[in-house]
Amino acid sequence: MGTLATELDLPDLSYLDDADRTWEESRDAADEVARQHWLARGLLGFAVLHYDDVVAVLRDKRWHSASGQILEMAGIEDSEWTARRRQSILSAEGDEHVRLRRLVGPAFSPRHADSLRPFMRQVVDDLIDGFVEQGRADIAVDFCEPYPIPIICELFGAPKEDWKQFSHWATDIFRIFNNNLEEDLPAIVTANIELDDYLGELIDRRRDTPTDDLVTTLIAAEDEGDRLSHDELISLCVAVLMAGTDTTRNQLGCSTYLFAKHPEQWALLRERPELAPRAVEETMRFLGAVRGTVRIASEDIEYRDVVFPKGTIMATSLSAANLDADTFDDPFVFDITREPSNKPQLTFGSGIHFCLGAALARAEQQEALTIMADRLPNLRLDGEVEWKPNSFGIWGPAALPVAFG
Structure with a gap:
């Protein structure tokens, strides 16, 4: 029997949530903590x-996703939210998660993502047309x-x-990760109600008149006679909107910031657009918008001779793992x-909850960065960068003034 985690003398990294810290300071402090011990104390449990x-924690099915328990962990009770909450693929576990993933997986294949690339390129060009002649923009x-x-809507x-x-719905729903639930919950609930109603009507229309889109594909998804229920279809569409909107916005902001700070890399991407797939992986490794994810022990778990009792909260630092010198050469x-x-960057996660829309996200970023590098040469910062608070679960620049050309 190992030692109880609560009995260990561990370094503390809960202070890393200090809103006044820059991301570089938080990164360096996490690196220092990682040098002291493989385990640390976090704000709510361990990390x-x-x-x-x-990777070991994320692949251990005894550690369950905490995404469905955000309100409970924040100590907030809301009867309307609880009454409306339904099972989501983002928080489902065990046989139910396997079932949902088996049914919907084919709809999120690289082939389906690639079919949207021409539309992605059109969206990128249209947006750049709106500011390119000015020579500067808040990117x-x-x-x-x-x-x-537009890409999610096309989907x-x-x-x-x-x-x-x-x-608007995506922005309001994502407030759930902003660590300000007492103030934001009414807007979150309202957005969920309105989106549920919209998607319910859209699903009904697609049943009557199928088209070539994700909703029709999900309605038709079948495995040995098993199909998604109406509520499961709505829940999955909400998950797609959530997982495919704010993450892409913030990651692209982080990536653009990195290139503005490293002009030689921007010039290289412009010269060699075939490097776009590597560029996406490297930007997500170096400065990922999803910096961590939280798990809860579904039973007593022993790992590396340490016992974590049932209910223990474990934070996995994706950002620190992506800069692990034992895994990546010259990680900084x-x-x-x-x-x-064979050890990929972890911003998409790992294990059974690995990002379902990873192929779509990769395609979106590859197309955006390729065209941006071509049309916005000599990219550079053009003012003060404003970052979202450290407490935000999905993080990036709120304001990123750049000049180019």
Whole structure:
């Protein structure tokens, strides 16, 4: 029997949530903590920062996703939210998760993502047309914020006039990760109600009139006679909107910031656009928008001779794991020519909850960065960068003024 985790003398990294810290300061402090011990105390429980430990926790099915328990962990009770909450693929576990993943997996294949690349390129060009002649832009607001919404709407088969409404819903629903639930919960609930109603009507229309879109594909998804229920279809579409909007916005902002700070890498991408796939992996490794994810022990778990009682909260630091010197050569060097390895960057996660839309996200970023590098040469910072608070679960620049050309 191992030692109880609560009995260990461990370094503390809960202070890393300090809103006044820059991301570089938080990164360096996490690296220092990781040098002291493989385990640390976090804000609500424990945390792992080394690559192999993060992967081990994420692949251990006894550690369950905490995404469905955000309100409970924040100590907030809301009867309306509880009454409306339904099972989501983002938080499902065990046989139910296997079933949902088996049914919907084919709809999120690289082939389906690639079919949207021409549309992605059109969206990128249209957005750049809006500011390119000015020679400067707030790339976070003018480009990253609006970019993923038309693509998600195209995926759903939603008309162009609904794009702005989808953007509002996505922004409000994602407030659940902003660590300000007491104030934000009414807007979150309202957005969920409105989106559920919209998607319910869209699903009914697709049953009557199938088209070539994700909703029709999911309605038709079948495995040995098993199909998705109406509520499961709505839940999955909400998950797609959530997982495919704010993450892409913020990651593209982080990536653009990195290139503005490393002009030689931007010039290299412009010269060699075939490096775009590597560039996406490297930007997500070096500065990922999803910096961590949280798990809860579904039973007593012993790992590395340490016992974590049932209910223990474990934070996995994806950002620290992505900079682990035992895994990546020169991890603090940003290099888009870095050779792929059998240990990929972890911003998409690992294990059964590995990002279902990873192929779509990769395609979106590859197309955006390729065209941006071509049309926005000599990219450079043009003012103060404003970062979202450290407490945000999905993080990136709120304002990113750049100049180019």
